Amino acid sequence: MLRGAAAALHAALAGADDDAGDLRRALRRSRRREQLRAAALVLPLFLFLAACFVVPIGAMLSRGVIDTDITRILPAVTAALKNWDGRDLPAESAYAALIADIRTAREAGTLASAATRLNYDVPGFRTLLFSAGRQLPAELNGSARDALIGIDPKWGERETWAAIRRAGGPATDFYLLGALDLRRDADGSVVGGPSEQRVFRDVLGRTLWISAMVTLMCVILGYPVAYVISAQPPGRAGVLLFLVLLPFWTSLLVRTVAWVVLLQKEGVLNSLFLSLGIVNEPLKMIFNRFAVYVAMVHVLLPFMVLPLYSVMRSIPPSYVRAASSLGARPFTAFWRVYMPQTLPGIGAGCLMVFIQALGYYITPALVGGADDQMISYFIAFYASRTVNWGMAAALSIMLLTATLALYAVYNRLIGVERMRLG
Amino acid sequence: MRTGTETVGERVTGIGLAMLTGAVLAFLVAPILIIVPLSFSSGSFFYYPLPGFSLRWYQDFFSSSFWLPSLKNSLIVGTSATILATGLGTLAALGIWRARFPAQALVLALLISPMVVPVIIVAVGVYFAFAPLGLTDGYLGLILAHTTLGVPFVVITVLATLSSFDRTLIRAAESLGASQITTFRRVTLPLILPGVASGAVFAFAASFDEVVVALLMAGPGQRTLPRQMFAGINDNISLTIAAAATMLIAISLLLMIVVGWLQRRSARLRQSG
Numbered sequence: 001m002l003r004g005a006a007a008a009l010h011a012a013l014a015g016a017d018d019d020a021g022d023l024r025r026a027l028r029r030s031r032r033r034e035q036l037r038a039a040a041l042v043l044p045l046f047l048f049l050a051a052c053f054v055v056p057i058g059a060m061l062s063r064g065v066i067d068t069d070i071t072r073i074l075p076a077v078t079a080a081l082k083n084w085d086g087r088d089l090p091a092e093s094a095y096a097a098l099i100a101d102i103r104t105a106r107e108a109g110t111l112a113s114a115a116t117r118l119n120y121d122v123p124g125f126r127t128l129l130f131s132a133g134r135q136l137p138a139e140l141n142g143s144a145r146d147a148l149i150g151i152d153p154k155w156g157e158r159e160t161w162a163a164i165r166r167a168g169g170p171a172t173d174f175y176l177l178g179a180l181d182l183r184r185d186a187d188g189s190v191v192g193g194p195s196e197q198r199v200f201r202d203v204l205g206r207t208l209w210i211s212a213m214v215t216l217m218c219v220i221l222g223y224p225v226a227y228v229i230s231a232q233p234p235g236r237a238g239v240l241l242f243l244v245l246l247p248f249w250t251s252l253l254v255r256t257v258a259w260v261v262l263l264q265k266e267g268v269l270n271s272l273f274l275s276l277g278i279v280n281e282p283l284k285m286i287f288n289r290f291a292v293y294v295a296m297v298h299v300l301l302p303f304m305v306l307p308l309y310s311v312m313r314s315i316p317p318s319y320v321r322a323a324s325s326l327g328a329r330p331f332t333a334f335w336r337v338y339m340p341q342t343l344p345g346i347g348a349g350c351l352m353v354f355i356q357a358l359g360y361y362i363t364p365a366l367v368g369g370a371d372d373q374m375i376s377y378f379i380a381f382y383a384s385r386t387v388n389w390g391m392a393a394a395l396s397i398m399l400l401t402a403t404l405a406l407y408a409v410y411n412r413l414i415g416v417e418r419m420r421l422g
Numbered sequence: 423m424r425t426g427t428e429t430v431g432e433r434v435t436g437i438g439l440a441m442l443t444g445a446v447l448a449f450l451v452a453p454i455l456i457i458v459p460l461s462f463s464s465g466s467f468f469y470y471p472l473p474g475f476s477l478r479w480y481q482d483f484f485s486s487s488f489w490l491p492s493l494k495n496s497l498i499v500g501t502s503a504t505i506l507a508t509g510l511g512t513l514a515a516l517g518i519w520r521a522r523f524p525a526q527a528l529v530l531a532l533l534i535s536p537m538v539v540p541v542i543i544v545a546v547g548v549y550f551a552f553a554p555l556g557l558t559d560g561y562l563g564l565i566l567a568h569t570t571l572g573v574p575f576v577v578i579t580v581l582a583t584l585s586s587f588d589r590t591l592i593r594a595a596e597s598l599g600a601s602q603i604t605t606f607r608r609v610t611l612p613l614i615l616p617g618v619a620s621g622a623v624f625a626f627a628a629s630f631d632e633v634v635v636a637l638l639m640a641g642p643g644q645r646t647l648p649r650q651m652f653a654g655i656n657d658n659i660s661l662t663i664a665a666a667a668t669m670l671i672a673i674s675l676l677l678m679i680v681v682g683w684l685q686r687r688s689a690r691l692r693q694s695g
Contacts, residue, residue, distance in 0.1 A: 359540025
């Protein structure tokens with residue numbers, strides 16, 4: 001790289017006049033070339049991540065705010081409802097458009113996707129749409145409105161038509177509102193969803209609560225451990241750190257399996273308790289919140305101990321000694337002198353643990369009960385079981401936003417590049 | 423730190439702290455240590471004391487029609503993803519270290535982001551995009567997804583190694599007439615190799631341990647070992663799973679030792695360099 005610059009310099013110097021401008025240009029050109037080379041080295045990975053990471057995730061997330069199924073499958077009625085004031089029933093032309101759309105969609109075999117989408121909003125819409133498709137006479141005599149209302153009186157309700165209009169896209173807040181248990185009513189204002197469908201606020205609250213509790217337990221358990229290890233001579237500290245790092249390196253799944261083996265009804269702990277006569281019948285220690293806390297703290301504790309340890313190791317003991325010699329009681333010396341110096345470690349550890357806990361899926365899925373599942377479980381559920389991409393995307397948007405915001409805080413306070421890798 | 427002038431209160435606190443530390447360390451290590459002997463049990467229940475010693479669960483592992491293939495799948499996916507991630511990640515780290523270019527901080531953030539984004543979002547996103555392309559039916563989709571997850575580890579470790587690399591060495595080589603490629607092959611690469619290798623180990627460990635993407639993406643023919651264990655816990659849990667877990671623990675230990683050795687070696691190279 002230097003040779004390029006030297007050659008450029010040489011060329012410039014050998015030029016007709018020793019013009020300083022030429023020299024500067026030559027240097028700039030060489031710098032630019034160097035930058036291009038550096039960028040060219042990064043380019044393959046950049047393109048790879050764009051294709052296999054950014055675009056897939058972006059496309060998936062976009063399903064949470066973009067809604068084009070209904071405009072595609074039922075184009076005429078979406079167009080007809082554009083000018084509907086929403087106060088009275090739509091005009092006869094909208095009814096006729098819907099009938100035409102249903103017929104086309106039935107022939108194309110796309111009616112089912114439209115029915116699925118509308119059913120998310122108004123339960124029962126699938127039946128409504130399918131029975132209309134089945135029962136419509138081949139030739140319409142008289143008004144389209146009377147024909148549809150004759151099949152099902154729901155076609156005479158504003159809410160039915162408002163649902164079609166709401167799904168008309170292209171942008172939608174249906175899923176994002178749904179992820180907060182909110183929906184839009186026939187007039188377009190945001191209201192709470194029907195109470196039997198209100199699950200997501202619980203899920204979001206539970207995710208935050210479990211993450212916070214796990215973080216708290218990790219600080220309480222991790223702080224003294226990091227302190228004791230940091231006070232040991234190097235050799236023994238190394239051995240103790242190895243004990244912290246061993247679980248850190250062990251497969252997450254192995255650790256979760258270990259807890260299943262320990263906690264289950266016919267597991268190691270219950271058989272031990274029974275044979276010691278501590279209990280008369282097996283304790284229920286798995287598929288509940290207790291198991292989730294135990295297993296998650298076990299997995300995440302090293303992420304608390306390691307940053308705390310590296311901060312504590314750099315704190316000279318002379319400060320606390322000085323405080324003591326000036327008459328501070330041990331607790332005061334700890335609380336006023338030692339603890340404040342460890343705050344960066346506490347911050348780093350807590351953020352790291354909390355951020356990771358937010359996205360936990362495997363551990364609660366294996367050791368938790370139905371009421372202990374966190375937001376990731378529901379993302380997987382909507383993506384793979386019910387294939388409701390809109391809902392999976394909306395929940396992903398919430399989780400991703402929270403995670404990235406907390407990482408931004410982490411980056412401001414500590415710097416992502418100083419993240420430890422064991 | 424121990425001086426002769428400890429008060430009773432200090433001693434009690436010290437003993438209390440030591441006991442608490444012991445308990446927490448036992449909490450961290452015990453579950454992993456308890457599962458190992460179980461895998462050698464001759465009985466078929468998760469009980470202590472063991473009724474006897476046998477290798478029947480290992481026999482079961484190696485003769486079953488799904489455990490051994492899952493180990494093979496894990497090795498295929500892990501190795502391919504590691505090679506891809508190490509190649510791409512090392513080049514990118516070299517580029518970032520070589521010269522500042524516009525939006526470099528943003529690019530670096532992108533390269534690290536697979537480590538930051540919750541893995542369920544990566545899994546669902548990749549599944550969403552790859553399924554219509556038919557990539558979910560073979561190894562390729564899983565390999566590509568695991569490569570993205572491994573890349574940040576390579577970039578971070580190689581950048582860390584490069585941060586202590588002496589740039590004058592490159593200038594010296596080039597002033598002595600070495601071409602760029604020769605300089606890279608004979609000077610840069612040998613010095614950063616420990617960093618590259620530990621990045622590769624991290625990338626392999628990330629793939630070998632990964633279950634969420636495998637859960638969504640892998641068909642029956644590409645079930646990896648963690649994916650098979652996940653199914654094993656959910657169906658009926660047998661001690662074969664303890665044997666599988668024990669082997670995974672052994673592999674983790676091995677990888678941990680390799681990284682430790684590489685880090686010491688890299689530190690030594692830095693001192694002598």
